[in-house]
Amino acid sequence: MDFGLSAEQQQIRDMVSEFVDEEVVPVAEEIDHEDEFPADLVSEMADLGLMGMPFPEEYGGAGLDYHSYAIGLEEIARGSGGLGTIVAAHTSLAGNMLYEFGDESQKEEYLTPVAAGEDIGAFALSEAGAGSDVPAMETVAERDGDEYVINGGKLWISNGSVADTVTLFAKTDPDAGNKGISSFIVRPEEDDGFIVEGTEDKLGDKGCPTAELRFDDLRVPDSRLLGEEGDGFVHALKTLNGGRITIAARGVGIARAAFEEARDYAGEREQFGQPIGEFQSIKHKLADMDTKIQAAKMLMHKAADKKIRGENYIKDAAQAKLYASEVSREVANEGIQIHGGYGYTKDFAAQRFYRDAKLNEIYEGTSEVLRNTIGDQLLEE
Ligand SMILES: Cc1cc2nc3c(=O)[nH]c(=O)nc-3n(C[C@H](O)[C@H](O)[C@H](O)COP(=O)(O)OP(=O)(O)OC[C@H]3O[C@@H](n4cnc5c(N)ncnc54)[C@H](O)[C@@H]3O)c2cc1C
Numbered sequence: 265m266d267f268g269l270s271a272e273q274q275q276i277r278d279m280v281s282e283f284v285d286e287e288v289v290p291v292a293e294e295i296d297h298e299d300e301f302p303a304d305l306v307s308e309m310a311d312l313g314l315m316g317m318p319f320p321e322e323y324g325g326a327g328l329d330y331h332s333y334a335i336g337l338e339e340i341a342r343g344s345g346g347l348g349t350i351v352a353a354h355t356s357l358a359g360n361m362l363y364e365f366g367d368e369s370q371k372e373e374y375l376t377p378v379a380a381g382e383d384i385g386a387f388a389l390s391e392a393g394a395g396s397d398v399p400a401m402e403t404v405a406e407r408d409g410d411e412y413v414i415n416g417g418k419l420w421i422s423n424g425s426v427a428d429t430v431t432l433f434a435k436t437d438p439d440a441g442n443k444g445i446s447s448f449i450v451r452p453e454e455d456d457g458f459i460v461e462g463t464e465d466k467l468g469d470k471g472c473p474t475a476e477l478r479f480d481d482l483r484v485p486d487s488r489l490l491g492e493e494g495d496g497f498v499h500a501l502k503t504l505n506g507g508r509i510t511i512a513a514r515g516v517g518i519a520r521a522a523f524e525e526a527r528d529y530a531g532e533r534e535q536f537g538q539p540i541g542e543f544q545s546i547k548h549k550l551a552d553m554d555t556k557i558q559a560a561k562m563l564m565h566k567a568a569d570k571k572i573r574g575e576n577y578i579k580d581a582a583q584a585k586l587y588a589s590e591v592s593r594e595v596a597n598e599g600i601q602i603h604g605g606y607g608y609t610k611d612f613a614a615q616r617f618y619r620d621a622k623l624n625e626i627y628e629g630t631s632e633v634l635r636n637t638i639g640d641q642l643l644e645e
Pocket of ligand 1: 466627
């Protein structure tokens with residue numbers, strides 16, 4: 265068992281970390297305040313290969329292993345939680361759908377520009393009445409000659425209003441439960457009937473547009489079906505599994521940012537004639553914060569390791585995501601506490617970390633649903 269990073273992984277971490285310190289951290293407050301998709305930053309990231317980290321170079325990706333991808337995502341989220349979601353939804357969800365389930369021509373045509381960051385990807389699964397309960401979805405795709413006609417809507421779609429390629433789930437057989445769900449490649453600019461209804465005004469995760477989408481006789485050619493009819497539910501579960509490792513990375517990244525800010529503040533802020541970091545209660549908070557972060561990182565890498573080895577990593581990815589999500593919220597909460605009253609103001613980033621961290625416990629499987637998944641896996645072992 266090797267806990268160290270390889271030379272290549274260290275190089276990736278240093279490269280992304282430098283980019284984040286120079287380009288992301290200085291604009292993180294602006295992204296949080298303006299809540300605009302940071303197109304220029306995303307295009308710089310595309311030039312650095314950060315929009316297709318885990319995909320092979322032949323499809324426009326950077327060809328990195330999953331540890332390196334998680335490390336890269338962790339660094340990006342350390343700079344901006346919203347940017348972390350933009351990259352995770354684009355890569356782990358939309359990109360991976362195309363990579364894992366696309367045929368050769370779909371990969372060439374749609375994955376390559378997504379992996380290169382020329383196209384932005386989104387993953388449209390959730391609906392107003394179907395969040396945790398995916399099979400309750402009502403969006404339908406009816407076959408009409410060599411096309412599918414899609415009607416319905418999706419809610420909460422990260423990158424949904426800016427995406428060039430959307431991997432979309434719809435029922436091709438509404439009476440077949442989860443076996444009646446299929447997945448499609450949709451191109452909002454080319455396909456009539458793709459309507460962006462609006463974007464959410466959220467607590468955090470700013471900069472990543474979370475869109476409500478409507479499909480009104482949206483026609484897609486049958487060449488844009490991913491796999492076979494009825495494969496969609498399995499596609500979604502497998503994709504979310506891999507995605508959970510990167511949401512764990514987002515949690516670790518935000519927690520590290522919250523910890524570092526709190527540690528620096530504890531060294532500077534004086535009360536009773538000494539830095540507050542010298543009070544045992546504050547020192548212990550910092551100790552607990554870092555210990556939890558290190559443990560979350562281990563779970564993240566353990567899940568990545570199992571994925572790379574081709575082993576079943578359902579439980580590991582769920583544990584990594586569950587733990588790192590709770591840790592990021594707890595660490596960010598303590599970060600505010602260490603700042604005292606200042607932490608409750610927008611003059612400090614502590615509150616931003618808290619708002620960004622909270623989302624981790626909700627998307628890509630709520631903490632409650634992940635506990636169900638982990639429990640089911642434990643009972644099967
Ligand atoms: C900012 C943001 C971005 C998102 N991005 C995307 C995206 O890109 N693509 C996409 O498809 N979706 C996305 N989502 C949707 C997200 O995955 C769902 O919000 C999530 O799955 C929860 O579904 P829900 O909101 O309908 O909550 P519900 O499923 O209604 O859950 C409500 C509560 O009930 C609990 N609950 C539900 N079922 C169970 C159960 N079986 N056992 C125990 N407790 C249960 C939940 O844990 C939760 O506490 C995003 C959401 C947000 C907020």
